[in-house]
Each structure stands twice: as C-alpha cells, then as structure tokens.
Amino acid sequence: MAEGQRRDFYAWFWRAPLLVWQLLFFVVPLAFMFVMSFWLVKNYRMTPAFAFDNWAKMLGWNIFWSSYAYTMALAVAATILASVLAFPAAYGLAFRVTDTTRRWALFFLIIPFFTSYLVRVYAWQVVLAGNGVISAMLGWVGLGPISLLNTPIGTLVGYLTLSFPLVVILQTISLASIDKTLIEAAHNMGCSPLRTVFSVIIPAAKVGLIVAGLFCFILSFGDFVSPYYLGGSKPPTLSIMIVDSTKSGQQWPRAAVIAVVMILSLLAIAFTAVKFAYRRRG
Amino acid sequence: MSKQTLLKPNRRDILKYGVASTALSMPFVSRAWAQTVELNMLAWYGHGEPDVVAEFEAANNVKFKPKYYAGGDNMLALISQSPPGTYDVILSDAEFVQQLNEAGYVDELNAADYPFDDFLFDEWKQFPGHWKDGKLFSVMVRCGHLGVSYNTTAVSAEEAQSYKCFWKPELKGKVGHFDWHLPNLGQMSLLNGNASPFDIDEAAWGKVKETTTSLRPQVGGFFDYGGTFNGLKNGEMLAMAGIGDWITGVLERDGAKVASVVPKEGGIQFTESWSIGKGSKNADMAKKFIQYMLSPEGQVHSARMAAYPGFAVTKAGRKALNEKDPKEAQRTGQVDGAANDPVTLIKEGRIKYRGVPAQQGLEVWNDFWSEYKGS
Known part of the structure; x- marks a missing residue:
C-alpha cells in the first residue's frame, strides 16, 4: 500500500465513528422527522402519507406565528442581555485577574451545570414568587409586592440561568486569547480605555463573542423548562406548542412541522451569525 | 482442609472457596429471581x-x-x-x-x-x-370530583359555590388552569348550563368558547401537576380551574389553606x-x-x-x-349519609362524567385550547 493510501485509510478510520454517529443519531432522525411531518393522524394513530395538511394547518395558523414571534423575541432578548451582562465579567476575568484566579472562576462557572437545570428553575420559583425574596426587596423600597413568576421576565431569568455561565466562559476564553500587544499599542497611541474596548478588543474577539451569543440564542430558543415553569406557559413558546401537540391527539406530525421550522430558523440564524463573525472589515 | 488454611486462607483459597460457594448457591438465588x-x-x-x-x-x-x-x-x-x-x-x-x-x-x-x-x-x-x-x-x-379549587383566604366558601368566582376582580392574574382542555372546557360548559357538558351542539360550543375566552384576562398561568401544586401552595394562584380535591386534598393534608367544592352549576367526575x-x-x-x-x-x-x-x-x-x-x-364525604357523599352528588344530578367531545372532534377542542393559551 502506498504511503498516501495508508495515510488516507488512517484518517478515514478515525473520522468514521463521528460520521457514523452523526449519520445515525442526527441525519437519520432529522430526515425521519421531516418525513413524519407529512403523515396524518387517524384515531390517535399516525398513518404514513404524503399530505401537506399539517404544514397548511400550522403555517396558516395565527397562533403558530404569534408563538414564533414571541419565542424569537424572548431568545433575542436573552441573547442581548446575556452578552451585555457577561462582557464586564469576562473582561475582568480575561485582563484584570491572575491566571490562577481565572482558572478558579471558570471552575465556579462550570459548577451550576453539575445540578439539574429543572431543579435550579424550581428554586427560582421560590425567589420570583409574589411572596419571594425579590418581591420582598422591592416591597422595602415601595415597589412591591410584585410577582415575577409566570411572566416573560421569569422566563428570561430562566434562560439566563441556563446560558449565562456558558456565555461568560466563552467570552472569557475569547478575550483572553487576544494578542495583548494590540491593546498595548492602542494605549501607547493614546487610545482611551473605552475606545480600546470598542475599537480593538471587541473586533479582535468578535468571533468568540458572537459564538457565545449564538449559544445563548440556541439554548433559549429551544428551551421548554423556563417558559413553562417560570413563564406559566403564557403565552406558549414553540417548544411548549410541540409538547401540547404531542400530548393532545398524538399530533406528532404537527409537532414535526414546528420542529422543522425551528431547526430551519436556527440554521439560518447560525449561518448568518457565523458569516457576520468571519466577515472582514471592508 | 487444614486448620492453618481455615485460619489464615491465602488469596487462592479465598478465590477457590468463594467461587465454589457462589456456584452452590446459584440454584437458590436464580430460583428466587425467577419467581x-x-x-x-x-x-x-x-x-x-x-x-x-x-x-x-x-x-x-x-x-x-x-x-x-x-x-x-x-x-x-x-x-x-x-x-x-x-x-x-x-x-x-x-x-x-x-x-x-x-x-x-x-x-x-x-x-x-x-x-x-x-x-x-x-x-x-x-x-x-x-x-x-x-x-x-x-x-x-x-374516581374523584372536579370543581372550584381555591385558596380559602382569598375566596369565601359562598363565592366558591359558583364557577363565576373565577371572574372575581381581586383574582386577576391569580386564576390558574390545569393544562388540559377537557376538564377546563367541561367546567365552562357546565357554567353555561349544558346538562351534558361534553355533548353540545355547535351553538353551545361557540358559547363555551366565548365564556372561556372572557376568563383569559384573569389567568395567571397554565400548569402541569407540579406547577398546579406549587402555584396553590405558594399562593401564586388563588383559584384553579380544571382540578379538584385530587390536588387540593394533598395540600390540605399538609395544612395549606386550600379547598375544592362542587359548585352549584355542577362538577365533573374523573x-x-x-x-x-x-x-x-x-x-x-x-x-x-x-x-x-x-x-x-x-x-x-x-x-x-x-x-x-x-x-x-x-x-x-x-x-x-x-x-x-x-x-x-x-373530609372527602365518603361516609354514608354525608351531604357531600360522592354517590349522593351523582344521584342529585350535580356530577357529570368527564367525556370526550361528542359533537366536535377532540382536535377541535384542543385547537381552541391552544388558541386560548396563546391569546
């Protein structure tokens, strides 16, 4: 066997498990879900068919589109909030602390993932309720009692619980990887600290910052737990609509339509974001 | 086997006798498992x-x-x-x-x-x-009965005698729904005076939708079992539609100030x-x-x-x-002769069995429920 052929075989041997895994557990189920969106449900049983009924029903249903807009708005709000709130923390960890402190901080940011997300959301119910801590604090300053539970704010708190540590970690890694000489050069040339952030640091870390925001968006857009347990399912997001469809009348094909629309939306947004991240300044 | 081996077995002895005793006990163990x-x-x-x-x-x-x-x-x-x-x-x-x-x-x-x-x-x-x-x-x-479930500090026993208490202005944002269309819409149908709440014609169904929609501004959320339970327990929800003693009974046993009654319009039996x-x-x-x-x-x-x-x-x-x-x-009226004896309530015609919609498809009710939630 020639040297080149041996190298090709070796490369493919190690690539194969990942490809097989992706094919079996991503591509095939995705294709099946797409096919299922054309099936019909008769007497609680799914019947293979090639009908556009589910697509026509869902895409022509006002509730679907209002739910889509609401889900999108909440995910965008969570992404902006998480990105803006995480940046000062990430900046501090990247530039203002020692390596040891940064490592410990990143370790502590990972710790929330050790506990179940559902448990953390249930804990938030106690905090956000009308007789909870936040309401009591607002009461002291004459603004309460206010219940944030079963509101869009409650949902946003849940989304940030899920994604905020991850956004801080990704932003920190991204900022810490910046060539420090660029920052020094900016300072030497009389650039103010604020301008250095906006003209040097953010453009240099653009890819990482966008990827961090993208992760937040993806996690929030598809989340079921927070809108249901902290938002009171009022109004329902797309993930809640999926669950409702499967629960009632076994409408898996309609749920498949919603899922396909969600995946297409995420793909479009992810590609746009990545394209923007790698776009060169003209 | 020498006394020395018994007192101080080496590693090989432990393995040998361990394997032997496990093999001997297998028939008994497997028989117990098999049963x-x-x-x-x-x-x-x-x-x-x-x-x-x-x-x-x-x-x-x-x-x-x-x-x-x-x-x-x-x-x-x-x-x-x-x-x-x-x-x-x-x-x-x-x-x-x-x-x-x-x-x-x-x-x-x-x-x-x-x-x-x-x-x-x-x-x-x-x-x-x-x-x-x-x-x-x-x-x-x-079985069990579904009716008006409420926080006894916010709704009086007298008010709870009608589903109309859900529209009480003080309960705005504090009325919850158990997230399943059948019991909720059945209750609204009872409120509208339908003798068979799940067997209604198109005109009556239209009125049920109207009544339900008018409740929407009062609604604080749609919950599964856990959410309903927590909502009533922490006082976030002061009244709940679509449930009954099957949830408030558990809370009552823990001392929560909640109760469920079959209102005058009637209740639904699960x-x-x-x-x-x-x-x-x-x-x-x-x-x-x-x-x-x-x-x-x-x-x-x-x-x-x-x-x-x-x-x-x-x-x-x-x-x-x-x-x-x-x-x-x-507490649950399961005493012969009690006023709230479940059997007596059925005989008095105050309880209707929960059913599936007879004149509309289940999908029609479910679609309306989704629209109601999203409105």
Missing part, C-alpha cells in the same frame, strides 16, 4: 408508588415497573408507540377506555373475577365504554379504570393486581394515595377506609 414477576404499568403518577403497591409486591413477589403519563391523550400516544405486550396493566381515564378497546390495546376481562356486586353505585358497574357487546374490557377502580394490556405475558398476575386494587385494602390505599386522593368505589372499600382513616373519609 419475581415484573409487571409493567402504564398509569397516572402515583399508582405504582410504594404507598399503593408495596404490600401487593411483597405478598406476591412482584416488582412494578411504572410508566407515568398525564392525560388520556398522552396515555394513548404512549401505548400506540409501544409494541403489543409492553404494558401488563393499564390505568385509563374512563372516557378513553373505548378508544383503547377499539384500537385493540386491551384484553377482555371476565366480569366474574371482580366484585361488581359490591359497587357503591349501580351505574358504575356498567360504566360507559367499559363494556362492548356484553364483553368487559375495563374495571372502574376509583374516573380511573384498570385494564390488562393486550399481549401481556403476566395476565394472571395483572388480574390478581386489579382484584387487589378492588379489595378493601387496595381501595384504602387507592383512596389515600399520597400522589392524589380519590374515592373508593366498593362498599367494603368505603367501610375499610372509615375504619382505617375516619378523618380522611369525613
């Missing part, structure tokens, strides 16, 4: 928990493997996705038994195996949908029935379990279930409950 029957259960949460099944498990060397669902549609969805024989015993909401039977998911039962003569109420012996062409497919095991899954490999044990649940001991466990209480359906079961837990029997 343990695993029963797969499909049920609402709580029916396979130790407070209900532990005694039966111990007495019959059975181990339950429960799969829980929430709502009849969800139950049908789960069973339709499983191969025949997956579930040995199936607890179904009574209104879905007919569909279970039509789809061929359950086996025929022998009526002589169950204590129908001891049932508290004659109508329950021939519960709609449980029999077809003289053949029995499911046996009612417990009914739960056991069937044996088609293709079950443990049909005999499944039958024995259903017989146990209808025995006085089983009825007491069922009525006092930790997850959610219910009513006993047999006379012997009610008697046993009064002996074992008179306080709970009193």
Whole structure:
C-alpha cells in the first residue's frame, strides 16, 4: 500500500465513528422527522402519507406565528442581555485577574451545570414568587409586592440561568486569547480605555463573542423548562406548542412541522451569525 | 482442609472457596429471581408508588415497573408507540377506555373475577365504554370530583359555590388552569348550563368558547401537576380551574389553606379504570393486581394515595377506609349519609362524567385550547 493510501485509510478510520454517529443519531432522525411531518393522524394513530395538511394547518395558523414571534423575541432578548451582562465579567476575568484566579472562576462557572437545570428553575420559583425574596426587596423600597413568576421576565431569568455561565466562559476564553500587544499599542497611541474596548478588543474577539451569543440564542430558543415553569406557559413558546401537540391527539406530525421550522430558523440564524463573525472589515 | 488454611486462607483459597460457594448457591438465588414477576404499568403518577403497591409486591413477589403519563391523550400516544405486550396493566381515564378497546390495546376481562356486586353505585358497574357487546374490557377502580379549587383566604366558601368566582376582580392574574382542555372546557360548559357538558351542539360550543375566552384576562398561568401544586401552595394562584380535591386534598393534608367544592352549576367526575394490556405475558398476575386494587385494602390505599386522593368505589372499600382513616373519609364525604357523599352528588344530578367531545372532534377542542393559551 502506498504511503498516501495508508495515510488516507488512517484518517478515514478515525473520522468514521463521528460520521457514523452523526449519520445515525442526527441525519437519520432529522430526515425521519421531516418525513413524519407529512403523515396524518387517524384515531390517535399516525398513518404514513404524503399530505401537506399539517404544514397548511400550522403555517396558516395565527397562533403558530404569534408563538414564533414571541419565542424569537424572548431568545433575542436573552441573547442581548446575556452578552451585555457577561462582557464586564469576562473582561475582568480575561485582563484584570491572575491566571490562577481565572482558572478558579471558570471552575465556579462550570459548577451550576453539575445540578439539574429543572431543579435550579424550581428554586427560582421560590425567589420570583409574589411572596419571594425579590418581591420582598422591592416591597422595602415601595415597589412591591410584585410577582415575577409566570411572566416573560421569569422566563428570561430562566434562560439566563441556563446560558449565562456558558456565555461568560466563552467570552472569557475569547478575550483572553487576544494578542495583548494590540491593546498595548492602542494605549501607547493614546487610545482611551473605552475606545480600546470598542475599537480593538471587541473586533479582535468578535468571533468568540458572537459564538457565545449564538449559544445563548440556541439554548433559549429551544428551551421548554423556563417558559413553562417560570413563564406559566403564557403565552406558549414553540417548544411548549410541540409538547401540547404531542400530548393532545398524538399530533406528532404537527409537532414535526414546528420542529422543522425551528431547526430551519436556527440554521439560518447560525449561518448568518457565523458569516457576520468571519466577515472582514471592508 | 487444614486448620492453618481455615485460619489464615491465602488469596487462592479465598478465590477457590468463594467461587465454589457462589456456584452452590446459584440454584437458590436464580430460583428466587425467577419467581419475581415484573409487571409493567402504564398509569397516572402515583399508582405504582410504594404507598399503593408495596404490600401487593411483597405478598406476591412482584416488582412494578411504572410508566407515568398525564392525560388520556398522552396515555394513548404512549401505548400506540409501544409494541403489543409492553404494558401488563393499564390505568385509563374512563372516557378513553373505548378508544383503547377499539384500537385493540386491551384484553377482555371476565366480569366474574371482580366484585361488581359490591359497587357503591349501580351505574358504575356498567360504566360507559367499559363494556362492548356484553364483553368487559375495563374495571372502574376509583374516581374523584372536579370543581372550584381555591385558596380559602382569598375566596369565601359562598363565592366558591359558583364557577363565576373565577371572574372575581381581586383574582386577576391569580386564576390558574390545569393544562388540559377537557376538564377546563367541561367546567365552562357546565357554567353555561349544558346538562351534558361534553355533548353540545355547535351553538353551545361557540358559547363555551366565548365564556372561556372572557376568563383569559384573569389567568395567571397554565400548569402541569407540579406547577398546579406549587402555584396553590405558594399562593401564586388563588383559584384553579380544571382540578379538584385530587390536588387540593394533598395540600390540605399538609395544612395549606386550600379547598375544592362542587359548585352549584355542577362538577365533573374523573374516573380511573384498570385494564390488562393486550399481549401481556403476566395476565394472571395483572388480574390478581386489579382484584387487589378492588379489595378493601387496595381501595384504602387507592383512596389515600399520597400522589392524589380519590374515592373508593366498593362498599367494603368505603367501610375499610372509615375504619382505617375516619378523618380522611369525613373530609372527602365518603361516609354514608354525608351531604357531600360522592354517590349522593351523582344521584342529585350535580356530577357529570368527564367525556370526550361528542359533537366536535377532540382536535377541535384542543385547537381552541391552544388558541386560548396563546391569546
């Protein structure tokens, strides 16, 4: 066997498990879900068919589109909030602390993932309720009692619980990887600290910052737990609509339509974001 | 074996005698394992928990493997996705038994195996949908009533006597829904004066939608069992539609200031029935379990279930409950002659059985429910 052929075989041997895994557990189920969106449900049983009924029903249903807009708005709000709130923390960890402190901080940011997300959301119910801590604090300053539970704010708190540590970690890694000489050069040339952030640091870390925001968006857009347990399912997001469809009348094909629309939306947004991240300044 | 070997065995001795003793004990161990029957259960949460099944498990060397669902549609969805024989015993909401039977998911039962003569109420012996062409497919095991559930500090007992209390201005944003269209829309139908709340024509259905939509500004959220439970417990929700004592009863036992009543417009009965899954490999044990649940001991466990209480359906079961837990029997009206005796309420015409929509498709009701939630 020639040297080149041996190298090709070796490369493919190690690539194969990942490809097989992706094919079996991503591509095939995705294709099946797409096919299922054309099936019909008769007497609680799914019947293979090639009908556009589910697509026509869902895409022509006002509730679907209002739910889509609401889900999108909440995910965008969570992404902006998480990105803006995480940046000062990430900046501090990247530039203002020692390596040891940064490592410990990143370790502590990972710790929330050790506990179940559902448990953390249930804990938030106690905090956000009308007789909870936040309401009591607002009461002291004459603004309460206010219940944030079963509101869009409650949902946003849940989304940030899920994604905020991850956004801080990704932003920190991204900022810490910046060539420090660029920052020094900016300072030497009389650039103010604020301008250095906006003209040097953010453009240099653009890819990482966008990827961090993208992760937040993806996690929030598809989340079921927070809108249901902290938002009171009022109004329902797309993930809640999926669950409702499967629960009632076994409408898996309609749920498949919603899922396909969600995946297409995420793909479009992810590609746009990545394209923007790698776009060169003209 | 030398004394020295016994006192100070080396590693090889330990391995040798360990393997030998394990091999010798295998027949006994495997026999014990072989006798343990695993029963797969499909049920609402709580029916396979130790407070209900532990005694039966111990007495019959059975181990339950429960799969829980929430709502009849969800139950049908789960069973339709499983191969025949997956579930040995199936607890179904009574209104879905007919569909279970039509789809061929359950086996025929022998009526002589169950204590129908001891049932508290004659109508329950021939519960709609449980029999077809003289053949029995499911046996009612417990029931409960749905009405107005409320926080007693925010709603008076008098106000709770009508579903109209949900529209009370002070409850704005504090009225919750159990997230299942059937009980909620059934209650709205009762409020509109429909004698058969699930069998209504298009005009009446239009009015039910109108009434329900007018409640939307009052609604603080749509919840599953856990959310409903927490909402009432932490005072976030001061009144709940679509539920009854099956949730507030658990909270009441913990001292929460909540209660459920059947209002003047009437209440809805949820009914739960056991069937044996088609293709079950443990049909005999499944039958024995259903017989146990209808025995006085089983009825007491069922009525006092930790997850959610219910009513006993047999006379012997009610008697046993009064002996074992008179306080709970009193609280739930399961005392002969009590004003809120569940059987008396049915006889007075104040209770309607929960059913599936007779003149509209279930999908129509469900679609409206989704629209209502999103409005």
